[in-house]
Amino acid sequence: MGSLLRIVNGRVYDPANGIDGEVRDVCIRDGRIVADVPPEARRIDARGMVVMPGGIDIHCHIAGTKVNLARKVQPEDHRHDVHLRTRFTRSGTGGSVPSTFATGYRYAALGYTTAMEAAVTPLGARSTLEELNDTPVLDKGFFVLMGNNVLLFKLLQEGRMEEFRHVLAWWLSVTRAYAPKLVNPGGDEAWKGHRNANITELDARIEPFDLTPRQVIAAFIEAANALGLPHPVHIHCNNLGHSGNFETTLETMRIAEGRRAHITHIQFHSYGSVAGKSRDNPTSRARDIAEFVNTHPNISADVGAVMFGRSTSMTADAPLAYMLRRFGGHKWVNADTEMESGCGIVPFTYQDRIYTNALQWAIGLELFLRSEDPWRMVFSTDHPNGGTFMTYPALIRLLMDKEYRKEQMAHVNQDALDHSGLRECMDREYSLYEIAIITRAGPARLLGLANKGHLGVGADADVTVYEDAADKEAMFAAPRYLVKDGNLVIEDHEFRVDHVGRLLHVEPEFDSSIAQVIEPFFEDYYSIRFANYPVHERYLHQHELVPMARP
């Protein structure tokens, strides 16, 4: 258990409790925020510093089978970026897909204390849990891929909605997942069936099923809300990256009809279309997308901003990866997880001179700057897809500092800026309060994590202390202190102790007789016996069962 701590004299940004830069004490005891601590408590003088809850990444790719494929395919990244061990921390490798240990430490060194791995195949759950346990400091959970699942498709096409909901709950529970994830629903089936085919319309038939993406999306939103999941369904829309896809995105959000749904890396889904030489070029439709999100409180999104430099496109969207391989121009991986999902990896470099890359960069910024409710349009780069998490400080500076933003805009492809609306929203600058919302309080609320993202009494003692500076990139790149579960993990910018965080998972209720529906399917189609499939408790290590939003 952590020691007694009192952080004094710091300017506290705790949006969930309405605290906006007030100088006040933060007291910590037994890993929790408390109202007061005895005088013998260790005092940390945070004069001139900014105190926030620990950062929460709502969507990143840090563990699991596809992340390992991405590591394997890029040994050159590891050679150029060696993460040395210290007295307290372990060694690793960096690059755009760091090793597990380096991932945990590097997130922590930016002030983050929680991260959600956003795409894990159910069959990959075991190895993901082992990796997450080796990802230090952070609390973490994962979203399990359900949007191209053959058994669920079969139940849906037969209209067995009740069983669909029970099977979904079973799958979340036995894989120890945090939320269901849809990725290009229906697209993998087309890609597996016909070379490089994809599904492009929400009302197109998902061959060979009598089913459309619209029905799949509606069923998941319905079931996830009915189960009372703390984070009711995480959706990667159809047509990611394609010119003109904003209409698919708007249509997907309309399917929710007032129910909760989270649209992820929405930047990649905000493209208009203009006729180009050989094919249609993308343009920005961030205005339409932001306006829809602004006016629909049931919808939330994370941006998935693009930052220039090395990245790795990794996705369960197999047809997308197959398309991207031509732009990568080097090596790529496509893979398939039997009845459950597809997968693709493409090492990629975003370049500011390239029209499409500069446009994506501009759209990401535009979405942030046009958002009227920071609680529902939160921070992400879809690490490592739009850029690695190491670019977060630079992205924060782009949002907070319009002069810096202007300087950066001068370097990028101007044609792309002409086809974006970024120049129209140049006056807006994010405040520290708003940054605290989009990187902390907002993601916590959207994930339904009641003890995270705030500094009220009873909250987890995950606290970051930054030295205030005019250069926000430098400020957010190196917190002076990081407290995790009450332990002073980073002090004076250096690790002082290693720490293992918890797995966050859910166990929605299901009727145990549902096994009779699932088992025959397993015995017919899976490479693994049904009895061996549920992930045993010993894989949970340190964990926290997050309760349902409603009983």
Next chain:
Amino acid sequence: MSLEFTQHTVPTVPIEAETLSVSSLDGLTAAAAAKLTVVHGNRAAEVGDFFDVAGAPDGEVHISGDLSRVKHVGADMSSGRLVVHGPAGMHLGTRMTGGEIVVEGDASDWVGSEMAGGRIIIRGNAGHLVGSAMRGERVGMRGGEILVFGSAGNEVGAGMRRGLVAVGGDIGDFTGVNMLAGTLVVLGRMGARAGAGMRRGTIVAMHPAELLPTFTYAATYRPVFLRLYLAHLRALGLPISDAHMAGPYRRWCGDAIELNRGEVLLLDTAAGPST
């Protein structure tokens, strides 16, 4: 007088000795050179733990002993002359940009990997991946020359983009795999799958070789440029015969699964002497 390193202790596990390069020894006294750090297994050690050092720097360095467990000798070298008297370890002259390395003996794998300039001469045999890209990288050797008087292993010139590699003896499989450009000359026999995945560049071999089905025969001719290259190699001491100089060569284009702009030139041994 040159700086002379004489081995007194053969390391039991490999040492990584990037510091043993003319560039990083420049201006150092023998005593200071003996204090330089090398990595011995997973521990830091000093050059003097393994070598006696004598002499003074004048742009030339001699290292004597069994260096087969001494890696990265001459790495990043940009000028001067380094002579190894004895077998050399892995990654000799990796990323080198200038100067000359001579090995009076055999060399291990990765000779001149990703080198950009200068010359490496191996009097004995070399291992695998001479002048190649490091694992995961697309681009190997970017310039300079590597001469191996003996034989060499597999994947020589993998990903090479510019420069010249010449092997006097036989060579293993996958010669010039994924080659982007540059020239590879083999006087002995080539193993299987030469030029697999090559985009541009030239592989010259003096014996018949079985090529992949993605290579197509184009012509039999006497390329003029090749005589210049071979004359250069002859001047450096490689046994280039008059028949090599005269040709003719059978030209194969490939690899058709890539750009198809590469070529493999096989000496037409069936053809009579040139007229």
